[in-house]
Amino acid sequence: MSDFEASTPLARDGRAPNVFREGGWTPMRQYSETEEVDFAIVGTGAGGGTLAARLAEKGFSVVAFDAGPFFRPLEDFASDEESQSKLYWLDERIVDGADPLVMGGNNSGKCVGGSTVHFAMVSLRFRPEHFKARTLLGYGADWPVDWREMWGYYDQVERALSISGPLSYPWGPARPAYPYRPHPMNACAQAMAVGCEHMGMKWAPMPLATVSAPRGESPPCVQRGFCRFGCSTNAKQSALVVWIPRALKAGAEVRDLAMVGRVELGSGGQVTGLHYHREGAWRFQKAKNVVVAGYAIETPRLLLNSACPDAPDGLANSSGLVGKYLMTQPNQGVFGRTKEESRWYKGPPILCVSEHWNYCDDKNFPGGYTLMSQGPMPQEWVNIQVGARKLWGSDLRHAMLDYNHMVGMKVVGEGLPSVHNSVTLADEVDQYGLRIPRITYSWTEGDKALIAHSMDQMQGCLEGANATDIFRQEQDTNHLNGTARMGDDPRTSVVNPDGRTWDHPNLWVCDGSTFPTTGGVNPSLTIQAMALRTADRIEALAARGEL
Amino acid sequence: MLHGASAMLGASVLADSAVEHYRGSFDNPGMYTPLVVSAVTMAAGIDGASGQWLPRRMRDGMYALSGAVGAIGVGFHTYNVLRRPGGLNWLNAFYAAPIGAPAALSLAGAIGLAADEIAETSHPDRLKLFGIPVGRALSAFTALGLMGTVSEAGLMHFRGSFQNPFMWLPVSLPPIAAALTAKAAIEPAGERDGRPMTRSWLWLTSAMGIAGVGFHAFGVSRAMGGWRNWSQNVVDGPPLPAPPSFSALAIAALAALRLRDLEDA
Numbered sequence: 001m002s003d004f005e006a007s008t009p010l011a012r013d014g015r016a017p018n019v020f021r022e023g024g025w026t027p028m029r030q031y032s033e034t035e036e037v038d039f040a041i042v043g044t045g046a047g048g049g050t051l052a053a054r055l056a057e058k059g060f061s062v063v064a065f066d067a068g069p070f071f072r073p074l075e076d077f078a079s080d081e082e083s084q085s086k087l088y089w090l091d092e093r094i095v096d097g098a099d100p101l102v103m104g105g106n107n108s109g110k111c112v113g114g115s116t117v118h119f120a121m122v123s124l125r126f127r128p129e130h131f132k133a134r135t136l137l138g139y140g141a142d143w144p145v146d147w148r149e150m151w152g153y154y155d156q157v158e159r160a161l162s163i164s165g166p167l168s169y170p171w172g173p174a175r176p177a178y179p180y181r182p183h184p185m186n187a188c189a190q191a192m193a194v195g196c197e198h199m200g201m202k203w204a205p206m207p208l209a210t211v212s213a214p215r216g217e218s219p220p221c222v223q224r225g226f227c228r229f230g231c232s233t234n235a236k237q238s239a240l241v242v243w244i245p246r247a248l249k250a251g252a253e254v255r256d257l258a259m260v261g262r263v264e265l266g267s268g269g270q271v272t273g274l275h276y277h278r279e280g281a282w283r284f285q286k287a288k289n290v291v292v293a294g295y296a297i298e299t300p301r302l303l304l305n306s307a308c309p310d311a312p313d314g315l316a317n318s319s320g321l322v323g324k325y326l327m328t329q330p331n332q333g334v335f336g337r338t339k340e341e342s343r344w345y346k347g348p349p350i351l352c353v354s355e356h357w358n359y360c361d362d363k364n365f366p367g368g369y370t371l372m373s374q375g376p377m378p379q380e381w382v383n384i385q386v387g388a389r390k391l392w393g394s395d396l397r398h399a400m401l402d403y404n405h406m407v408g409m410k411v412v413g414e415g416l417p418s419v420h421n422s423v424t425l426a427d428e429v430d431q432y433g434l435r436i437p438r439i440t441y442s443w444t445e446g447d448k449a450l451i452a453h454s455m456d457q458m459q460g461c462l463e464g465a466n467a468t469d470i471f472r473q474e475q476d477t478n479h480l481n482g483t484a485r486m487g488d489d490p491r492t493s494v495v496n497p498d499g500r501t502w503d504h505p506n507l508w509v510c511d512g513s514t515f516p517t518t519g520g521v522n523p524s525l526t527i528q529a530m531a532l533r534t535a536d537r538i539e540a541l542a543a544r545g546e547l
Numbered sequence: 548m549l550h551g552a553s554a555m556l557g558a559s560v561l562a563d564s565a566v567e568h569y570r571g572s573f574d575n576p577g578m579y580t581p582l583v584v585s586a587v588t589m590a591a592g593i594d595g596a597s598g599q600w601l602p603r604r605m606r607d608g609m610y611a612l613s614g615a616v617g618a619i620g621v622g623f624h625t626y627n628v629l630r631r632p633g634g635l636n637w638l639n640a641f642y643a644a645p646i647g648a649p650a651a652l653s654l655a656g657a658i659g660l661a662a663d664e665i666a667e668t669s670h671p672d673r674l675k676l677f678g679i680p681v682g683r684a685l686s687a688f689t690a691l692g693l694m695g696t697v698s699e700a701g702l703m704h705f706r707g708s709f710q711n712p713f714m715w716l717p718v719s720l721p722p723i724a725a726a727l728t729a730k731a732a733i734e735p736a737g738e739r740d741g742r743p744m745t746r747s748w749l750w751l752t753s754a755m756g757i758a759g760v761g762f763h764a765f766g767v768s769r770a771m772g773g774w775r776n777w778s779q780n781v782v783d784g785p786p787l788p789a790p791p792s793f794s795a796l797a798i799a800a801l802a803a804l805r806l807r808d809l810e811d812a
Contacts, residue, residue: 162708166637166638167637179708180708180710181637181641181705181706181707181708182637182638182641184638184641184642185632185638185642190631190632193632193633194632197632203632205638212706212707212708213706213707213708213710214710214711214766214769214770215710219769219770219771220769220770220771222770222771222779222783233771235771
């Protein structure tokens with residue numbers, strides 16, 4: 001896609017791209033900017049995309065905005081890591097703190113469907129106790145929702161995405177069998193399984209949001225392995241191929257290449273709509289409700305950038321907590337070489353899981369973590385060689401020749417909430433003239449203990465699988481959460497359990513930024529489950545006239 | 548008719564193992580064996596059903612080879628499952644070598660051997676296999692074979708999450724045919740009504756086996772790239788040659804019923 005095309009919206013003139021057809025279109029209802037729509041949603045990923053579909057299906061008028069383009073995977077996605085960086089949010093940011101975050105592919109997305117377009121499809125549930133980590137386990141914070149209710153919504157999301165997973169899951173309370181059967185485990189996943197058995201840990205095939213059999217217009221996964229750079233077959237059940245088509249069918253409008261810069265606050269603490277930039281001009285959409293679903297960086301940035309005389313510290317910020325408690329998840333890796341060829345890039349990148357250290361409380365650190373097998377693509381692998389091992393020249397070349405013999409594991413850990421980790425506004429402005437975010441992050445002592453523990457465990461697994469030349473990738477992070485946390489108390493939280501901001505009754509947040517803790521698992525399933533819950537709550541409130 | 552069933556089963560194994568073992572890159576040289584042996588079985592079946600140019604001892608040798616190789620194949624496939632992490636679990640049952648598949652070769656060999664036994668005698672109604680009247684023995688044998696094939700189709704369709712409702716057919720029609728055939732094997736002599744119900748279900752099962760090729764062809768079309776990408780999707784999609792093994796076993800069962808009728812007479 002040329003720069004010119006990328007600057008021209010496709011969702012317009014009563015139609016939107018049909019993601020299942022090369023060059024195809026699907027009819028789209030459109031709303032005028034002067035029409036006060038029921039919901040204007042900022043972001044179309046796991047939070048916004050899911051909510052747009054459900055609210056439209058419940059009969060609300062919905063316009064969803066995304067700063068990025070509307071791709072058709074069949075024609076727009078190449079088997080090329082570099083080219084596919086077009087899926088990430090690579091606009092300028094300032095990162096600082098003791099452990100500055102690397103922003104990009106691991107923690108952002110900029111296209112319709114958000115980062116689910118390039119996520120690794122890992123679809124795990126929170127451990128029930130993790131929703132009450134403060135009360136039951138003594139760290140972090142409590143969620144203001146009951147785990148049984150959340151697990152009910154997990155059921156719904158798993159069915160909506162036809163998650164392919166094991167028939168019985170080794171950890172936690174009984175859950176229904178996953179709708180689709182698990183994918184085969186590649187050599188790297190099998191090595192992890194052997195290692196887990198050596199370490200006395202259970203393992204299972206990873207529950208994944210890519211179908212193992214045909215489903216609707218999605219063909220079964222062909223194990224191509226480029227999942228994290230955009231699935232070009234539509235086997236991946238991203239928001240782009242699951243929720244967005246449902247939203248359009250139910251009458252929602254999607255505006256691509258539409259950067260929302262400010263939410264307008266009217267009188268009486270109510271918001272009146274939003275200002276967005278599209279096709280070279282700033283525009284205004286009137287709305288009865290605004291939902292911010294821009295994830296843990298862009299959500300607080302928008303709320304802070306919307307400061308006005310009636311809300312000088314930014315919208316929804318009477319608690320002073322907008323942008324605070326930014327969390328990430330440790331994503332360190334350990335890698336080794338096997339005698340047999342492993343070809344670990346085959347199939348989805350993560351095919352084996354162990355949640356042992358989420359469910360075992362006999363440990364010397366707060367929080368939990370998940371271990372998973374890992375199969376990086378070649379360019380990622382070069383980056384790890386250069387970054388973590390500092391290899392260069394002939395050493396690098398020599399190491400790369402072992403690519404087909406490597407196995408590896410990664411951790412997704414529960415980074416602890418700290419009020420010192422935050423998103424604030426820098427003075428510089430971006431291409432839209434909006435102040436850019438400053439992202440401040442440092443590991444806590446608890447995080448460091450978790451990371452050290454997980455790397456020892458991964459090393460033990462790889463040794464148990466007879467891997468040699470084992471080395472550690474000591475620095476890596478992925479998912480972000482926090483910055484608009486939910487709670488029961490307006491003084492200590494930004495939104496209530498429904499995602500409704502305490503300060504403005506018609507301003508909502510629906511994404512990972514509402515998480516009080518990150519749990520020890522990848523967040524996408526929980527974000528979607530929360531979006532389903534928010535949609536149901538909005539419907540119930542509307543029925544009672546309390547919207 | 549029994550020789551024909553053997554040939555058909557042999558052909559099904561030949562095509563299926565060729566595709567599946569090619570998919571497995573003939574990682575172990577032993578993976579060529581079923582291709583050769585099933586071709587031999589097919590040849591024996593065709594010879595037996597048509598001109599019978601080969602001497603009987605040679606044909607029986609070919610059938611016996613098929614029976615033995617099928618049994619060895621079950622052993623190899625079991626080893627392949629057990630050596631994977633987790634051993635005998637759902638994941639390995641889905642994706643490791645299918646344990647039951649090589650047994651089809653044994654079935655083809657055994658049916659062929661029985662066919663030659665029957666052709667040899669002028670009184671098939673008095674012929675016995677393992678001390679059991681041949682009609683009863685073959686009825687029981689084909690009923691078992693049908694149920695084995697049902698298990699394999701059931702496992703594979705479960706792996707495919709029964710995503711298309713027609714995937715329930717091979718786990719619902721043939722078990723009834725197999726039960727009726729088993730009933731024919733054990734019920735007392737003297738049932739002389741020709742067993743129209745059993746025959747109908749067997750014909751239905753046989754027709755389903757042929758229709759299955761069409762359903763599987765549709766399945767191939769639903770994979771990425773559809774039939775335009777046949778070289779990958781035929782290998783990776785639902786196996787086109789698998790469903791006719793139902794037809795082959797149903798036809799063998801129909802032949803067994805004829806013998807049962809003679810025994811009853």
